[in-house]
Amino acid sequence: MAIASWWGESLLGAGTDRHPWAISRTEESRSELRSAVAALARAFGDHGMGEGSTVLLRMRPSLTYVRVLLALWSRGVQVLLVDFRSTAAEYEPLVELLRPQYVIDSDGHAGPATGFEEEVAFRVGSRPSGVPAASDACLVQFSSGSTGRPKVIGRTPESLLAELDRHAALPELPGAGDRLVVLNSLVHTMGLVSGVLSALRQGATVVVPPLPTPSEILRAARETEAMAIYGVPAHFELLTRTTEAPPLPALRLAVTGGERLPVEVYEEFHRRYAVPLSQVYGVTETGLLAAGLHGPRPPVLGATVPGVETRIVGQELCVRLDRSPYPLDDQPDRYVDGWLRTFDRFAVNDATGELSILGRLDSLVTIGGLKVDLAEVESVLRAHPAVAETVVLHHEVIEAYVGGEAAPEASELIAWCRERLSPVKAPKRFFVARALPRNRTGKLVRDRIALRSAL
Structure with missing residues (x-):
């Protein structure tokens, strides 16, 4: 046509x-x-x-x-x-x-x-x-x-x-x-x-x-x-x-x-x-x-x-x-x-x-022979009353990027996850900011390099 x-x-x-x-x-x-x-x-x-x-x-x-x-x-x-x-x-x-x-x-x-x-x-x-x-x-x-x-x-x-x-x-x-x-x-x-x-x-x-x-x-x-x-x-x-x-x-x-x-x-x-x-x-x-x-x-x-x-x-x-x-x-x-x-x-x-x-296909990762759905980890973190948004990625270990006007300290997030997730699912690294970067359509950025450079 x-x-x-x-x-x-x-x-x-x-x-x-x-x-x-x-x-x-x-x-x-x-x-x-x-x-x-x-x-x-x-x-x-x-x-x-x-x-x-x-x-x-x-x-x-x-x-x-x-x-x-x-x-x-x-x-x-x-x-x-x-x-x-x-x-x-x-x-x-x-x-x-x-x-x-x-x-x-x-x-x-x-x-x-x-x-x-x-x-x-x-x-x-x-x-x-x-x-x-x-x-x-x-x-x-x-x-x-x-x-x-x-x-x-x-x-x-x-x-x-x-x-x-x-x-x-x-x-x-x-x-x-x-x-x-x-x-x-x-x-x-x-x-x-x-x-x-x-x-x-x-x-x-x-x-x-x-x-x-x-x-x-x-x-x-x-x-x-x-x-x-x-x-x-x-x-x-x-x-x-x-x-x-x-x-x-x-x-x-x-x-x-x-x-x-x-x-x-x-x-x-x-x-x-x-x-x-x-x-x-x-x-x-x-x-x-x-x-x-x-x-x-x-x-x-x-x-x-x-x-x-x-x-x-x-x-x-x-x-x-x-x-x-x-x-x-x-x-x-x-x-x-x-x-x-x-x-x-x-x-x-x-x-x-x-x-x-x-979730995304790449949100399902294998750690220690066990399947971990990173979307589940994100849901647990978003349930925290002070967390407004989060992105969870896997790079050698599970990393959590957390945003919120009054986002808690990493130590509080660690305790929160340990109470609600098995050890293999709990993030090992936390990065906290008031807001996480988004792309032009309003989606949260999920590229690790872009996230790290913006925080």
């Missing part, structure tokens, strides 16, 4: 002209979005961008960013999507590796993110050494890199449309006329596909708070009468810490993904807002794979969504794909004989088909 032929009918064709597609500080209607996209597409054509061109896109989260992305797709461009917060050390190797013909970059990358903007200025630069697309992927993304170097992943129009079909098959998700607050990064799969693209296709409205603070999130949800909030566990944990929880009578759904949901966050959010947190699961390579939209208590996730074929091999979830999602063909251990390995462990309830998250 040509890139230029799928985006308009599938994404911008839904909804009435006056219906808002996005609300931040102001509203933008679908007709305004269509006009802006058409104008940008003409300008990009004047730069020579067309079917099969490659463009590296790195822009601040904004309405401008979404318009630019859609305009590039309307020209048949392959978009290489890079997080605007990438440092030069992260960004420049990608340019050398992927060799885009053009780079579109916005101003103001220094410092922490300041929130969502409506208009941002951007630059268009051509690269004579760049090369056209070598695959039919319309979108090239990068995995979160929470466990090491990010993977280069290509999504075709067919892949994206199949994922949007999976969203449309779930009646609990926002539909025509609904409004959803999106807190996820719009560069990564949940924010971009589950949030923006799905809303466009279904005729729903995306609500993006100008600032990602609890007060702004709750204000936006209340004033727009949003029926859903999408985020990661860290967002919902913030919402459980507010001094007051205003009533949100229109809220029917709260969806989290990206990493395991702590039970205490699930319970406190439900208590405060009278809506259970629903977990979804997916990977960048395929997008949405499983969802528990009735809000089952963690670690139960829910069943796989319609339209995907999965199997569990030795607790690892694998997904059937017709082709490798890796355009560089550099992941031979992840795509094997038509199956994508997720490297995530699940248990399945044979009676209901529901999946329960067990």
Whole structure:
């Protein structure tokens, strides 16, 4: 399927002209979005961008960013999507590796993110050494890199449309006329596909708070009468810490993904807002794979969504794909004989088909001939009242990285673990900080070198 032929009918064709597609500080209607996209597409054509061109896109989260992305797709461009917060050390190797013909970059990358903007200025630069697309992927993304170097992943129009079909098959998700607050990064799969693209296709409205603070999130949800909030566990944990929880009578759904949901966050959010947190699961390579939209208590996730074929091999979830999602063909251990390995462990309830998250495949280690699940050790540590977050790794011995505003001394943590874990499971090294580093999608970093350098 040509890139230029799928985006308009599938994404911008839904909804009435006056219906808002996005609300931040102001509203933008679908007709305004269509006009802006058409104008940008003409300008990009004047730069020579067309079917099969490659463009590296790195822009601040904004309405401008979404318009630019859609305009590039309307020209048949392959978009290489890079997080605007990438440092030069992260960004420049990608340019050398992927060799885009053009780079579109916005101003103001220094410092922490300041929130969502409506208009941002951007630059268009051509690269004579760049090369056209070598695959039919319309979108090239990068995995979160929470466990090491990010993977280069290509999504075709067919892949994206199949994922949007999976969203449309779930009646609990926002539909025509609904409004959803999106807190996820719009560069990564949940924010971009589950949030923006799905809303466009279904005729729903995306609500993006100008600032990602609890007060702004709750204000936006209340004033727009949003029926859903999408985020990661860290967002919902913030919402459980507010001094007051205003009533949100229109809220029917709260969806989290990206990493395991702590039970205490699930319970406190439900208590405060009278809506259970629903977990979804997916990977960048395929997008949405499983969802528990009735809000089952963690670690139960829910069943796989319609339209995907999965199997569990030795607790690892694998997904059937017709082709490798890796355009560089550099992941031979992840795509094997038509199956994508997720490297995530699940248990399945044979009676209901529901999946329960067990942890990463690499969280199961052998020590002294005995199997130790590092996810269990993390659960024990998180049960400590002064521990807000933790990462447990195995490097010669079990190491625990613990975060919390008033995190206890290592000696107290040692005593805590000895009372609750067998000696082989108890961490031998503790590293304590007020907060542990997270990547750009909000996931805790699980790379040992990155953790040690950040503490």
